[in-house]
Amino acid sequence: MATSHSAAPPRRARRMALGAVLLAVALTLAGLAGRWAGDAATAKLREAGAQRLDGYAVSLDNLLSKYEFLPGTLELNKDVIALLQRPDDGTLRNEVNTYLEQLNRRSGATTIYIVNLQGVTQAASNWRAADSFVGDNVAFRPYVRDALRGVPGMFYGVGTTRGEPGYFFAKGIFYEGRMLGVATVKVNIEQLEKGWEPGADQVLLTDAHGVVLLSSVPEWKYRTLAPLTPEVLRELNASRQYFLHALSPLGLRELRRLDDRASIVTLPQDERAPVLSQKRSLAPRLWSFIYLSDLSSARASARNTFAFALLLQALLLMLVLYARQRRRAHSQLEVMVAERTASLQQMTQSLSEEIRVRCKAEEKLRQAQRELVQAGKMAVLGQMAAGITHELNQPLTALRTMSDNARVLIERGRLEDASSNLSTISQLVARMGELTGQLRQFARKADASLTAVPVAAAISAALFLVERRMEQERVSFRMSIREQDVHALCDSNRLEQVLVNLFANALDAMEAMPNSALRELCVNIGSANGRAVITVQDSGPGLPAAVRAHLFEPFFTTKPQGKGLGLGLAISEQIIREFGGELRVEAATPGARFIIELPLAQQGTA
Structure with missing residues (x-):
């Protein structure tokens, strides 16, 4: 009897230790399954987010490239050249103002204006407005300084007159090899935000310093992804790029970096709900699109898989225990074993049904995701097609203007200027060819014969x-x-x-x-x-x-x-x-x- 009592505690301790080990193994396997499911759902979100970022990048590039050539065409207007040579001619100034006003209305730009070598605006499309740019000194703006150095200027900033943001294109105006001034076109890019409806996912456009230019969340505009250094603040204040905006940090906090383009972060309004952050760099402007995807579906998938794995292991354990119990059972326990068997069969059937329903639901989810991805692709292709169609209109207008000017220049014997005009025409034609090539696989080429x-x-x-x-x-x-x-x-x-x-x-x-x-x-x-x-x-x-x-x-x-x-x-x-x-x-x-x-x-x- 003494030996039997002394052996019981070690046996019980061994069973408890084995149970603890089995529980740890089960939790580990369930955790790995949940992690795999969460990573798989996150990978699908990354694929969808990357496609959306590509679409946003194409839309922005289409919008800006449509106006990039416009400043260069202004030096072809003889009245613009004459005004920069005779700035005191009031009648000539009115004619140039009217011309810029009509050109601005036809092109859909925000403002077009002419600046002399001192940075003072000589004529502008908004000359009728009370806060017209005419007479303003914009020499401090980087795009004006670049254009005065002979380098085409490109710059995003908030206007110091009206406080309206926009993207500026600037190019020097030359006559007989000598610079007379600068032509500037301001374009409103905030129209892109109309397609960014607020919801579970957010999209941001930031500059090289991490300042938010556009956002699907209005209160995030002109916030920064991280605090700016004193040197950057001095640079921005000198150029008045974000006039009267405080540029306070947004408060995004990185939890885990996945790679150079993706990480898990928390939003300032809810730090308990991490989101997937994906980045798409835009060259040569050094801008970046950032897409924030809600991870609640991925976390739910991980939790469900973890629970399912635990249930499956519990079922397997119960089956093992049942087999052992059956081997030990005596004849007097046959009824109890039969009842236990029926209970296990019912549980197995319920779990199988749950597995079938879950698999069917997951298949429907995958199908819906595939359809959404395909719809996103077709929407981006539609935007590209619409953008390319409208882009062709602007070069065609420029081609007609410059070809007419080239004919006049040839008649006047100014062959060098005419050659420059023809070179620009060739560049525009090449660009139109590149644009139409993007749709070549979707539409057959028209036959030139009748x-x-x-x-x-x-x-x-x-x-x-x-x-x-x-x-x-x-x-x-x-x-x-x-x-x-x-x-x-x-x-x-x-x-x-x-x-x-x-x-x-x-x-x-x-x-x-x-x-x-x-x-x-x-x-x-x-x-x-x-x-x-x-x-x-x-x-x-x-x-x-x-x-x-x-x-x-x-x-x-x-x-x-x-x-x-x-x-x-x-x-x-x-x-x-x-x-x-x-x-x-x-x-x-x-x-x-x-x-x-x-x-x-x-x-x-x-």
Whole structure:
């Protein structure tokens, strides 16, 4: 008896030690499984965040590159050169002010102004405003100092006159090899914030010093990622880059660095909820996009996996204990063993069902994430396509201006200046080629030769591109074909481009009359005098005679600011004219009527 009692405590101690070891192993394995699940969810967030950062970077680059060439075109204006040579000529100053005002309105820039060699503004697009830039001394601004040294200036800063932030492009104005002044264009980049809706994720744009320029959280603007050094503060104060803003630290705290582009940080408003911070550097401006992703889903995935791993190990342990108990069981415990078996089977079934439901939910989550990533890709591609389309309009305008100037310079014998003009034209053409190359895999190149194009098929193809919008805006479509198999001698792609532009303009016109009972787009096909005739008519408010007289002029538009640059109809008229046809507008009741006339062709004509 004494031996039996003395052996019990060591056996109990061994069982307790074994239980402690098994518990530690189970917690360790569950922790590793939870860590793996959390890392996998974080990796998916990083992939989605990286794609968003690429989209934001492309949008910003498209916006800024659209205006980068604009300062260089101002030295081609003879009135600008004359004003810098004769600054006391008040009449000339008014003419330059009016020219800059019109150019600013057409280009969509914030402000355009001319500065002399002393840094004093001689003319500005906002010359009519009470706080006009005319007469201001901006020689302290870095972009002006760079341009006066012959280096193109690029600078982001808050205006000292109006307090409006913007990105500045500056370039020296030269005449006969001598600098006369500086042309400056100010662009508002805050319009990018409109697409950054506040939510669980945030996006920031910072400069080289870590100062927040744009943010989806308004109160974070002009805060800093880290305290600025005294040297940087003195530099910023000297340039007045962030005029009257305190530049206080934002309060982001780094918990763990993943790599050079990603880390786990806490936000100032909630330090208990860490977020994923991803960085995308922007050269050559030394700016950075920072995307902050909510990690609550990743943490939930880690917790769920940890709990599931513990449950699975508990089940395995119970199965092992059950097997041992069964081996030890005696005949009198068979009923109890049967009940225990039924209980374990029920538990196993419940766990299996839970596993099945969880796997199905995770598969749905992965599918939703794949669809969201694909939708994000398509949205970025749409923004790129829209941005590239609008970017082509600005170089085309510059090409026309500089080609006209080159012809004048050649007639005057100024071959060196004309050669410089032609070099700039070549650079613009090369840039346009790079831009259109980005969409090469999404659209086939138009054939330069003219072929017999079935007009009805071209209208159907163009209608397909606006059909969804017509359904949303409840616009009915009616096509009348007076003659079957009408073929026009043209290029099908460019004809469809013209038709899409006319359809979109018609929908825009009818959109301005949301309460109108009649919302109809009508197209008629016929022929007359050896020409194919296409008529496009809408039920919108119509066009006054004064508007119709200027409708095909470049940059003339009746749409609100930001809705268009007024180049669509001008380009369409040029395309039809290249086909040997005519595009004109007529008064109609109701709405407006556009008529396309093209040379008739026999089917199969090359």
